[in-house]
Amino acid sequence: MTRSDPFGAKATLETAAGTVVYYQLSRLAEQGVSDPSRLPFSIRVLLENLLRHCDGSLVTEEDVLALARWAPRDLPDREIPFMPARVILQDxxxxxxxxxxxxxxxxxxxxxGDPRRINPLVPADLVIDHSVQVDFFGTELAFYLNVEKEFERNRERYALLRWAQKAFRNFRVVPPGTGIVHQVNLEYLAKVVQTRGVNGEVVAFPDTLVGTDSHTTMINALGVLGWGVGGIEAEAVMLGQPYYMRIPEVIGVRLTGHLPEGATATDLVLTITQLLRKKGVVDKFVEFFGPGLRALSLPDRATIANMAPEYGATCGFFPVDEETLAYLRGTGREPDLVDLVERYTKAQGLFYDGQGPDPLYTDVVELDLGAIEPTLAGPRRPHDRVPLREVKRQFWESIASMLPPLNPAQAQAVGRLEGEGGVVAPAPAATAAPSAPAIWVSLDGQTVTLGHGAVVIAAITSCTNTSNPSVMIGAGLLARNAVKRGLMVKPYVKTSLAPGSPVVVDYLRRAGLLPYLEALRFHLVGFGCTTCIGNSGPLPEPIAKAIREHNLVAVAVLSGNRNFEARIHPLVRANYLASPMLVVAYALAGRIDIDFEREPIGFDPNGQPVFLRDIWPSPEEIQGVIRESLDPEMFRARYARVFEGDERWRSLPVPEGDLYEWDPDSTYIQEPPFFREFSLEPPPLQDIRGARVLAVLGDTVTTDHISPAGSIPVNSPAGQYLIARGVPPADFNTYGARRGNHEVMIRGTFANIRLKNMLVPGTEGGYTVYHPTGERMTIYEAAMRYQEVGIPLIILAGKEYGSGSSRDWAAKGTALLGVKAVLAESFERIHRSNLVGMGVLPLQFRPGENRESLGLTGFEIYDIEGIAQGLRPRQEVIVRARRADGTEIAFPAIARLDTPVEVEYYRHGGILPAVLRRILQEAS
Incomplete structure (x- = not known):
């Protein structure tokens, strides 16, 4: 908090809880600086942050003036320091x-030094929600069995977190089984307006945060400004460092009308995702306004805000309005807090009432809610929207590239295959198309038929939709109607229900809908991210064997926000995002290639066709059930003891002491090498000489392709490492669960089975060429060979490099492999920042240039010059590529160190070394 007030902005405000001090934005207008009332609401929140912290040191008067004079299309090329009120993490x-x-x-x-100096200075909450896996499903015991398995697998990790909760100040842990981090944030942790004691006064200010999950943006629905950052940046903020950012452009989305019958918030967000991806909002704020806001509940807004990473924006902000206050009351917040939020936001000009002139925006996109129609997105990217009516056609068109050429007789010539737990055999020729063989599979005593397009995973999962009552109640009503018509889910579909909050189960149970979902095998499997992050668990072995042996393009339908290749399940090649209601519908149909308008979803016991429209609930029925089933007491009861956990959590051993005792035999937690040979002074910067290319990658390479995620294959470098350490494959757990062991993670970096490295054409997976000998080997093996002989490495890539989840290990693993620079056409925001945070130089081709236009193959030897002399933000460096025949090409590239602070971080070898040196210097 600031110790000075150069703009005279300090004022007092009377609230139900007493007098608070705040820093009044309108004083800037009184002093002739600017009129904040025409600024976007998100910029006003940032401006308050600067005004309150303005002390002439970390935040200067020039910082305040630069942001206060924000103009839609004339932004200063300047960075500002943002001081978030808190940090949120998932496990x-x-x-x-x-x-x-x-x-x-x-x-x-x-x-x-004194190790206790390393301590969060900014309050941090960690919610354990990413570790539960869907091992068990389709039974009332699924939740308990999955949680039991979760504790067995993660005991070491959880013991570390219990130590941290005790050893660090300002650090709280929400135990497993409580809910998804973003929903816990929305329903409980977020205050909208915070208060803090400073010099004997109670200061009120907007709740702001950064989080280590890209979907931290979900909280924007509540008028809380926050977004996802890399774990590296979050650690720096926790240690009291500002988050430095360029002053952003703000794209306004003006909403009008209301959703038509049959359309859901999921359909709306998938439409917005496609619309804004096409518009181009990367590195920009998006802010929603207009009369259509009144037609959206706060959970609907949360659905939209959640997917800001998918449409590419830094945040998707909704200002505080009457719906915000209603949500705070409905989720059991204290009356004094609701009073403070209303009084403060109205006094500060942060309350949106739709009256008066609209804020000024860099650009405005218009969207009529009445034009939204039922929609999916897939089969590979969240912004590839497909209207429900076109899914059947689009599926067959999109999978053409996935299918090998087929002999017309292949479907009949497939021999019988013995499968564990069942027998796989070709179906009769009459039912098998030459391009789509139908395979009989014996499963649990039943014979089922699989082919291309079979839905083998139907998951109501993820933060995006699973706590929005409109779609969850809708899914329950659709399940009820289906059961009453005698319909059942196809037996080969792996079903799961993983809500974002236990409150969902409470209101589904009160509404009498949970038994119908369970009748369709949508039993509760856990409160966590599960399928959306790849924790979908194994498919039944007969199904898995059929997919492998016959190269079937199997399908997952999930209510998530990510559907990148190999993310959901390694055997599922087509993944579609959909509302929970459509997840149930496709589980009933059992296939993605169905035209719901013309084809029945199934047949009742009398053989009569049942269409989707026959069981689809009306908006009026959904809203009526919501009114009868939700009340604030549900939220108060669930969050009364949110940090206590169950008996399993409470009985975990808690290591003692200020220092963590590293166990050299642990395969989960190892001391990382980042600080082992640490010096108080950073080494001088050097040009990169004699570098080799580790991988040549195309467009939209996601952090899923780079960072280890999902299951650990037995024959992978990580799997072989674990086996050598005595870990049987059954106990491998996932890459995510082993993120505390760099030895596992480095072996899994660039090891995604769908990675396409152009150095080894025709090959998928983590393979490359070791240039000195021409041998093909895994990327990990090659990188270790290069390190042994002291050869630095670079990556060549296309557009949108590093899109997707904000996984810090995508940058950490890259750095530990010995990669010194990544040369790409463009970068996704968080991953570029993470690379800088790990001391890896992001280089960008100049506009109009790329690897192809410059004739680069990746087999050249590279020098990167202009680093040793010192770098400026976005300075051009010279890249020299020498071919085997001795010819050379030289071209400029932009060093994407976007701010002076990023230059400083790069000079230190990353954020954490810079912060650690600063802490040690302050102590001396």
Whole structure:
């Protein structure tokens, strides 16, 4: 908090809880600086943050003036320091953050300092929600069995987190089985307006945050400004460092009308995702306004805000309005807090009432809610929207590239295959198309038929939709109607229900709908991200064997936000995002290639066709059930003891001491190498000489392709490492669960089975060429050979490099492999920042240039010059590529160090070394 007030903005406000001090934005207009009332609401929140922290040191008067004079199309090329009120983490990204903090403590101790200086200065909450896997499903015991398995697999990780909760100040942990991080944030942690004691006064200010999950943006629905950052950046913020950012453009989305019958918030967000991806909003704020806001509930807004990473924006912001206040009351927040939020936001000009002139925006996109229609997205990307009426046609068109050429007789010539737990055989020739063989599979005593397009996973999962009552109640009503018509889910479909909050189960149970979902085998499997992050668990072996042996293009339909290749399940090649209601519908149909308008979803016991429209609930019925089933007491009861956990959590051992005791035999937690040979002064910058290309990659390479995720294959470098350490394959767990062990993670970097490295054409997976000998080998093996002989590495890539989840290990693994620079056509925001945070130089081709236009193959030897002399933000460097015949091409590339602070981080070898050196210097 600031110790000075150069703009005289300090004022008082009377609330139900007493007098608070706040920093009044309108004083800037009174002083002739600018009129904040025409600024986008998200910019006003940032401006308050600067005004309150303005002390002439971390935040200067020039910072305040630069943002206060924000203009839609004339932005200063300037960075500003943002001081978030708090940090939120989930366990996949939170465990590595805790490991890094523990390693920093160990480094300080080795250097003779006090390890307790390494401590979160900004409050941080970690919610354990990414570790539960769908091992068990289709039974009332699924939840308990999955949680039991979760504790067995993650005991070491959870013990680390319990140590951290006790060892660090300002650090809280929400135990497993409580809910998805973003929903816990929305329903409980977020205050909208915070208060804090400063010099004997109670200061009120907007709740702001950064989080280690890209979908932190979900909280924007509540008028809370926040977004996802890398775990590395989050650690720096936790340690009291500002988050430095360029002043953003803001794209306004003006909403009008209301959703028509049959359309859901999921259909709306998939439409918005496609619309804004096409518009181009990467690195920009998106803010929603207009009369259509009144037609959207706060959970509907949360659905839209959640998917900001999918449409590419830094955030998808909704200002505080009457719906915000209603949601706070409906989720059991204290009356004094609701009063404070209303009084503060109205006094500060942060309350949206739709009156008066609209804010000024960089650009405005118009969207009529009345034009939304039922929609899916797939089969590979969340912004590939497909109207429901076109899914059948689009599926067959999209999978053409996935199918090998087929002999017309192949479908009849397939021999019988013995499968574990069942027998796989070709179906009769009459039912098998030459391009789509239908395969008989014996499963649990039944014979089922699989072919291309079979839906083998139907998951109501993820933060995006699973706590929106309109679609969850809708799914329950659709299930009820289906059961009453005698319909059943196809037996080969792996079904699951993983809500974002236990409150969902409470209101489904109160509404009498949970038994119908369970009748369709949508039993509760856990409160966590599950399928959406690849924790879908194994398919039944007869189904898996049929897919493998016959190269079937199997399908997953999930209510998630990510459907990148190999993310959901390694055997499922087509993945579609859909509303929970459509997830149930496709589970009933059992195939994706169905035209719901013309084809029945099934047949009742009398043989009469049942169409989707026959069982689809009306909006009026859905809203009526919501009114009868939800009340604030549900939320108060669920969150009364949110940090306590169950008996399994409470009985875990808690290591003692200020220093974490590293166990050299652990395969889950190891001290990372980042600070082992740490010096108080950073080494001088050097040009990159004699570099080789580790991988040549195309467009839209996601962090799923780069960062280890999902299951660990037995024959992979990571799998072989675990076996050598005595871990049987049954106990491998997932890459996500082992993020605290860099030895596992480095072996899994660039090991995605769908990675296409153009150095080894025709090959998928983590393979490359070791240039000195021409041998093909895994990327990990090649990288280790290069390190042995001291050869630096680079990556060549296309557009949107690093899109997707904000996985810090995508940058950490890259750095540990010995990659010194990534040369791409463009970068996704968070991954570019993470690369800088790990001391890897992001280089961007100049506009109009790329690998192909410059004739680069990846077999050249590279020098990158202009680093040693010192770098400026976005400075051009010279890249020289020498071919085997001795010829050379030289071209400029832009060093994507976008701010002076990023230049400084790069000079130190990353954010954490810079922060650690600063802490040690302050102590000396």
């Amino acid at each position: 996949f990204t939170g465990v590595p953050a805790v490991v890094d903090l523990a390693a920093m403590r160990s480094a300080v101790k080795r250097l003779g």
